Amino acid sequence: MPAERIDGVAIAAKVRAKVAQDAEALKAKGVTPGLTVVLVGDDPASAFYVGAKEKACKEAGMNGETIRLPASTPEAELLAVIDKLNADPAVHGILVQMPVPKHIDAQKVIRRIDPMKDVDGFHPVNAGKVLIGDADGFAPCTPAGVQVMLQEAGVETSGKEAVILGRSTIVGKPMAALLIQSGKGADCTVTICHSRTKNLAEHTRRADILIAAIGKPEMVTADMVKPGAVVIDVGINRVDDASQKRGYRIVGDVKFDEVAARASKITPVPGGVGPMTIAMLLANTVRAAQLSLAGTPEGAR
Numbered sequence: 667m668p669a670e671r672i673d674g675v676a677i678a679a680k681v682r683a684k685v686a687q688d689a690e691a692l693k694a695k696g697v698t699p700g701l702t703v704v705l706v707g708d709d710p711a712s713a714f715y716v717g718a719k720e721k722a723c724k725e726a727g728m729n730g731e732t733i734r735l736p737a738s739t740p741e742a743e744l745l746a747v748i749d750k751l752n753a754d755p756a757v758h759g760i761l762v763q764m765p766v767p768k769h770i771d772a773q774k775v776i777r778r779i780d781p782m783k784d785v786d787g788f789h790p791v792n793a794g795k796v797l798i799g800d801a802d803g804f805a806p807c808t809p810a811g812v813q814v815m816l817q818e819a820g821v822e823t824s825g826k827e828a829v830i831l832g833r834s835t836i837v838g839k840p841m842a843a844l845l846i847q848s849g850k851g852a853d854c855t856v857t858i859c860h861s862r863t864k865n866l867a868e869h870t871r872r873a874d875i876l877i878a879a880i881g882k883p884e885m886v887t888a889d890m891v892k893p894g895a896v897v898i899d900v901g902i903n904r905v906d907d908a909s910q911k912r913g914y915r916i917v918g919d920v921k922f923d924e925v926a927a928r929a930s931k932i933t934p935v936p937g938g939v940g941p942m943t944i945a946m947l948l949a950n951t952v953r954a955a956q957l958s959l960a961g962t963p964e965g966a967r
């Protein structure tokens with residue numbers, strides 16, 4: 667039997683509906699949740715994602731603003747923009763769209779954002795909180811979205827072998843941190859594989875839950891997957907396709923058709939994890955606004 671498709675668009679819509687309710691409740695208390703996205707340069711994919719974030723904010727009744735800066739913007743100027751946003755009480759969430767141009771040190775930029783406004787969950791304070799299982803922190807949106815998808819799809823995670831392909835700080839590492847916590851949607855035994863992992867397929871074939879986040883188009887094939895596994899595809903790769911109007915198509919890290927024939931549940935690309943990234947960003951921003959009302963907790967920064 668082919669795998670059940672886990673519908674990221676439908677699950678994201680559910681998350682966004684709850685965010686809209688929470689935003690409404692905050693507005694009744696005089697606070698409109700606000701996200702400001704900073705885009706440096708004119709990468710078309712980044713411009714598309716930033717536009718989608720602004721639109722999603724507005725649809726949820728939140729303030730969504732984008733600051734567009736030229737690719738030549740000096741690092742110091744970007745840091746000054748962040749300082750201003752950190753000091754602005756109407757801005758609850760700040761996000762600098764990645765990647766930034768090469769002359770800018772992304773880590774320096776991330777560290778400049780107030781951790782209480784770091785709705786991307788990239789600041790070391792939030793990374794540390796996610797690692798120690800402190801619920802006060804902001805988890806990065808993509809792995810947080812994967813965890814929600816697993817729960818919404820009724821996937822039992824407790825005691826399961828989860829294998830993550832990719833050790834990025836945005837997906838692989840925080841994904842592992844979330845799945846090893848104790849509690850709902852977690853309690854997994856986690857393996858992270860990466861470019862130096864030997865006998866990759868031996869690891870992936872042990873996975874009850876396989877999460878592919880390596881950025882290599884259709885790299886995961888059916889022979890790498892245990893029959894009945896749950897397969898989550900985080901990859902969003904553009905491959906040339908002259909038959910498409912835009913000249914490319916989007917594929918994941920998983921060879922969908924053959925893996926779907928072997929897995930029990932699978933996420934598609936597009937329409938899987940991608941929409942969850944934006945939904946979780948809105949959820950983090952509403953939470954940042956709620957926390958701003960409650961006041962900064964002890965030791966939060």
Ligand SMILES: Nc1nc2c(c(=O)[nH]1)N[C@@H](CN(C=O)c1ccc(C(=O)N[C@@H](CCC(=O)O)C(=O)O)cc1)CN2
Nearest residue numbers: 715762763764765786807902916936937938940941943
């Ligand atoms: N500061 C950040 N930068 C980046 C992040 C991030 O979480 N924070 N993630 C990615 C890009 N990204 C959001 O920013 C993102 C990527 C993809 C999608 C999405 O919904 N994709 C669609 C397909 C879209 C298409 O057709 O091109 C899908 O998968 O269905 C949303 C957000 C890197 N940068």
